Amino acid sequence: MSATSIPGYGFAARELPSSPVTSGDVDLLKATLLWSDDDDRYLRMAGEVLADQVDDVLELWYGYVGSHPHLVHYFTDAGGEPIADYLERVRARFAQWVRDVCARPHDDAWRDYQNEIALRHTRAKKNRTDGVESVTEIPLRYMVAFVFPITATMRSFLAGKGHGADDVEGMHTAWFKAVVLHVCLWAQPYAPDAW
């Protein structure tokens, strides 16, 4: 699926408000994560390694969510039934997020879209992009908790194309840092005064 045909995908969309997160905030977060040029290089390498595996990654992640009723919950309607169309639309954007993590520079457009994604997890904007009536927010604790499965499960995919141990380790470390960086930005609307 090309990025432009993904439902609700709005990277660099003109109507996006500016992120409250500044480029200086991002620079200090990246310093905190000991981010280096190697991490940029390894994320590009990960993008190549994952290119034809992203659907498999999402299949694994959706299997994980699907096997935990307390997580599927955030995709259910008022009667407690999972909304299939909602799950599929989010899956396509989640897959594109994997590609974007590996490919996008951390510029204004990137910050603005991370702010949009952040809001879409909260009462401010959840459900609206997809026109659904589901649970009104993802609690902050699950945003943080997802750092583990989204990081740990990626390793076997990064090792799946025959790269050496050092490259796999480098890609996985860069991925770990990138996931944490995104979750830091996505936490902003949960605590705007103490972010």
Added chain:
Amino acid sequence: MSATSIPGYGFAARELPSSPVTSGDVDLLKATLLWSDDDDRYLRMAGEVLADQVDDVLELWYGYVGSHPHLVHYFTDAGGEPIADYLERVRARFAQWVRDVCARPHDDAWRDYQNEIALRHTRAKKNRTDGVESVTEIPLRYMVAFVFPITATMRSFLAGKGHGADDVEGMHTAWFKAVVLHVCLWAQPYAPDAW
């Protein structure tokens, strides 16, 4: 240093309020982290491996904080000078935290003390335990960002006692999950209505 002589260490102190986080919340977070009995076993193993290395771990972490002015900032006085006594008191509690992560069951006393630690990062209680006048809160984004350095730097210590690759991997995975679990709980006071 024995736990009872650590300044401000208050695990199971009678005056602690009850945590707003329930045991059910913890159970669901641990399910989200795919927590298993193996993780408990590997944390106990990590506790043995780290027993005589905890001061070295803290030395590394304090070197990391010390080399980043935007992080030392949270230990400075109104004039921007680091408060040495404050840094040392926190260091002793941070070392005890490492031991506690490896050893403590996730019971009521553990939840109550995680709530106390959480509050000590926020405007509600920062500085008070140590009687200092420093910056009034640690922003949420740095609480989340620290998941990376606190996890990644632990690997070499876990590998430092000659255990096999499977045991090192098991201990490191359990440590990663445990760090994320603690940060989930410490995020609570930042977003009490959307936690």
